[in-house]
Amino acid sequence: MEHYNMNLTLKVWKQKNSKEKGNFETYQVNDISSEMSFLEMFDVLNERLIKEGKEPIAFDHDCREGICGSCSMHINGKAHGPWEKNTTCQLHMRAFKDGDTIVVEPWRARAFPVIKDLVVDRSAFDRIIQAGGYISVNTGNAVDANAIPINKKDADHSFMAAACIGCGACVAACKNGSAMLFVSAKVSQLALLPQGAPEKRSRVLDMVAQMDKEGFGNCTNTYACEAECPKGISVDNIARMNREYLSAGISSE
Amino acid sequence: MLTNLKLQLLHMTWKHFFTSSIGKKLIMGLTGLFLILFLIVHCGLNAMIYFNDSGETFNHWAHFMGSNLIIRVMEIGLFAGILLHIIQGLMLWVQNSRARPVNYAMNRAPANGKWYSRSMGLLGTLILLFLVMHIYHFWTPSRLGGIAGIHALQETRLGAEYNGQEVHDLYAEMLVVFQNNLWVVIVYVLGVIALFWHLLHGFQSAFQTFGINHKRYTPIIKGLGVAYSVLICLLFASMPVSMYLRWIK
Incomplete structure (x- = not known):
């Protein structure tokens, strides 16, 4: 791919804290390389803002390798931007053209209150995991890796569910702000394996109860979550x- | 010690079950599927007008549906199902709009799903508005007494045989409603179009809610859902149109 530089107009959501109302601010960024990542473009802008004595834009990031689930921007109307199956940190500026205007917003959901600018509080996900996203393991020596035979297909499906990085794009994309894709991935990865069997019923009931308590919306099967994950x-x-859930809900006391 | 243990045990009540996010969806799916079954009966019986025998076959079955005790008891279940579907749908709509207090300034929703899947609340409301009119046209007069024009029409249709008696003639009511009012026919067709998109999402969505998503079965379910939605809605829409155009007399 040929390298090029571009000038862009950014409309970025600025919000002081969870209490105050936010608004969009417009920034001009010039000479952005097509080989930069989206977050590097923000680094360039923030360095300039700091030099000018202005407040930099707060955003979440950590590994910048697409595996930690920290980055969380809603870019031009889509979670993690225009590329499919891609995180914001792995979005590169070659996705845009010279002269483009890019609108950047935080995840918008009641269960994910804005902490500052583009940073939202996703601790609701942590509490859902705490409610049941674990298995019982005996103490002592580590068990031999293949001691329990597992059907290859089940193992594969479990692994595919475990690929969820908990970024919250499903909630951001869903018109109902529902967390069903996240919670179902976390339930599935354990429900498919014999190691997850002891908590089979309590896990799904407790995790769904916590999900509802956090104020996420209800799933209406639009599948926007899958499209933007x-x-x-x-x-x-x-x-x-x-x-x-249905089998646990019907059979438990 | 024992009481402590008890607290740690799972406690699931019916209220917990049906008020959870998944339980609420289950109610939507079950009542929706029940209404889907009802529409098969409704559409099938209505299609008797296509015998084109001045409504003799149609009226025979309409009379059966109106007078049979089992059907009348089931009718109560039908209204309960409709009400539950509406109330639960409204509650879901309220809760789901609360889950996103601040909207996106830019949202490319069309890129990630079907418009009718996102518009079930709106389509449902349109169907409800249509239903109010539909019940006023047919259910109220057939169950609670005639509407203006019925007697006059029956007189011309039945001639000397008609002696002012209340004949249970639902077919005549259809003619009264559809033959001379173009706008009523248009509203009915629009109502059926709203129903079509509602069914197109609802049919397959119900099975996902029940936990049925399978490599071999889901394509069949989705195919059935499309076939059902197209067939039922084409049939329904054709009825007022063919009466207005005097194909059916």
């Missing part, structure tokens, strides 16, 4: 969680 998590997992 950077890891391609399938809505098959939502059906599996529904199945698990």
Whole structure:
């Protein structure tokens, strides 16, 4: 791909804290390389803002390798920007042309309150995991890796669900702000394996109860989550969680 | 010690189950599927007008549906199902709009899903508005007494045989409603179009809610859903149109 430089107009959501109202601010950025990542473009802008004595734009990031799930921008109307199955940190500026205007917003959901600018509080996800996203493991020596035989297909499906990085793009993309794709991936990865069997019923009931408590919306099967998930998590997992929930809900006391 | 243990055990009540996000969806799916089954009966019986025998076959079955005790009891279930579907749908709509208090300034929703899947609340509201009119046209007069024009029409249709008696003639009501009012026919066709998009999402969505998403079964379910939505809606829409155009007399 040929390298080129571009000048861009950024419209970025600025919000002081979770209490105050936010608004868009417009920034001009010049000579942005097509080989930069989207976050590097923000680094360039922030360095300039700091030099000018202005407040830099707050945004979440960590590994910048597309695996930690920290970055979270809603770019030009899509979670993680225009590329499919891609995180914001792996979005490169060659996705844009010279003269483009780019609108950048935080995830918008009641369960993800804005902390500052583009940073949202995703601790609701942590509390859902704490409610049941774990397995019981005996102490002592580590068990031999293949001691328990597992069907290859189940292992594959579990692994595909475990690819979820918990970034929250599913919530951001869903018109109902529903967290069903995230929770169903976390339920599925354990429900498919024998190691997850002891908490089979309590896990799904507790995690769904916590999800509801956090104020996420209800799933209406529009599948926007799957379309915008950077890891391609399938809505098959939502059906599996529904199945698990219905059987646990009917059979438990 | 024992009481402590008890607290740690799972406690699931029916209220928890049906008020959870998945339980609420289950209610939507179950009532939706029930209404889908009802529409098969409704559409099938209505299609009796295509015998084109001045409504003899149609009226025979309309009379059966109106007078059979089992059907009348099931009718209560039907209204309960409709109400539950509407109330639950409204509650979901309220809760789901609350889940995003600040909207996106830029949202490319069309890139990630079907418009009718996102518009179930709007389509449902349109169907409800249509339903109010539909019930006023047919259910109220057939169950609670005639509407203006019925007697006059029956007189011309039945001639000397008609002696002012209340004949249960739902077919005549259809003619009264559809033969001379173009705008009513248009509203009915629009109502059916709203129903079509509602069914197109609802049919397959119900199965996903029940936890049925399978490599071999889901394509069949989706195919059935499309076939059902197209067939039922084409049939329904054709009825007022063919009466207005006097194909059916």
